Structure formats: structure tokens, C-alpha cells
Amino acid sequence: MSVIRKFQVTFDCAEPERVARFWCEVLGYVVPSPPEGFATWDEFERSQSSGDQGSWFACVDPSGVGPRLYFQRVPEGKVAKNRVHLDVRVGTGLVGEERLAALEAECARLVALGAVRVRLLRADGVNESCIVMQDIEGNEFCLD
Template sequence: MSDVKQVQVTFDCADPREVAQFWKGALGYVDPPVPAGFDSWDAFDASLPEEHRGRAWACQDPDGVGPRLFFQRVPESKSVKNRLHLDVRVGVGLTGGERVTALETEADRLVSLGARRLHLLPADGVDESCLVMQDVEGNEFCLD
């Protein structure tokens, strides 16, 4: 039997730092500790060969509970719907109008960080409402 391993969620993107900044604000995440020998991530980035500068960024749950998020620059742009997405759990335990209000309130906050609201999936008698959104580079996620 194998031991459970930590999970990192990786995003392909054009601007890793910008996307990381959004997710830090969305989730309350922080930058990982700066590598030894550097006083900032900017100093570390400046030490890399020019072609590697700005190619990656990461953020993590300050309490170590949630997965680390890693953002890597790729040359191609997003072209289709995500096959995997994050559900940001803001309406846990809420139903009906109270849940929709919580989702809409969080959506407004995330829009101010650069997200885009797509559409509300209303409760259908089996699943509760959720709100489909996109981050600053168009990656879909749900407020659930």
C-alpha cells in the first residue's frame, strides 16, 4: 500500500506571476519562502538566464493544508474548455438564496481581482447552485 503524496496543481499560462497574484488574492495563499541566498523572488528571478526569467511562479496555502499551485509559462494560448478546474468552496452548507448570495458576493470580490463571471448554474434538485468564472487568463473555475 502506498502513502498518500502531496498534490500540486499546475497551470499553463502566459504570465505566471499575474495568474499567481490572482490566485493568491482569491484563496489567501502566499508566495513560498525565498530560496536561500536571495532576499526576494525578484532577486532570484534576476539571477536566472534571461530566457528563464518570469517563466514560473508558485503560491501555497500559508497553513499547509491546501495544494501548492504552480504556474508555468507556455507558448500557446488557451484554446478549449478546461478538462480540470478548481472549485472554490464558498457556499458549503448553504442552500437556496442564501447560497446564491454568498456566491455572488465572492464573485464580486474576485471580479475586482481580475476574474470574469460567466454564468450561474442554478440548483436543480440534485446539485446546489454554483457560479462558473474565469481567472485573469481565462482558466475556468467554479464558486461552489
């Protein structure tokens, strides 16, 4: 019998809260409640040492189904292509022009949030079209 495990996806970034809030908007995720004993995240942050303040942030699927996204501050910037990326599934079940229209509409919404469109990969007979994008710190993801 297989065991289903929960997992989180961790992003290295310069500004954890800013990137987390971007992904909340992309995915419909929410910021979880602050740790027990704190009324707000600001109160929690003030309780941390100056070196730890703003060092991480997280967001969660409000339905509890999707993975938790965790964002941790790192000193170095992104220098190469991601080894792992998210596919944001906005065109599932759609093909051809209908799929392209859905992808383009979502692309426009995300560009308004600060994402960058990299390129359109058109359907090739095996794979359907998708749009390669970057989040607000340059991490690649696909609208699929």
C-alpha cells in the same frame, strides 16, 4: 494502509507571477519564501538566464494543508475548455437564497480582481447552485 501524497496543481499561462498573485487573493494563499541563498524573488529572477526569467511562479496555502499552485509560462494561449478546474468552496453548507447570496458576494469580489463571470448554474434538485467563472487568463473555475 493507504499513503497520503502531497500534490500541486499546475497552470499553463502567459504571465505566471500575475496569475499566481490573482490566485493568492482568491484563496488566501501566499507567495513562498525565495529559494535558499536569495533575499528576494527579484534577486532570484536576476540570477536566471533571460529565457528563464519569469517562466514560473508559485503560491502556497499558509496553513500547509492545501496543495501548492504552480504557474508555468507556455507559448500558446488557451484554446479549449479546461480538462481540470478548481471549485472554490464558498457556499459549503448553504442552500437556496443564502447560498446564492454567498456566491454572488464572492463573485463580485473576484470580478473586482479581474475574474470574469461566465454563468450561474441554478440548483436542480441534485446539485446546488454554483457560478462558473474565468481567471485573469481565461481558465475556468467554479464558485461552489
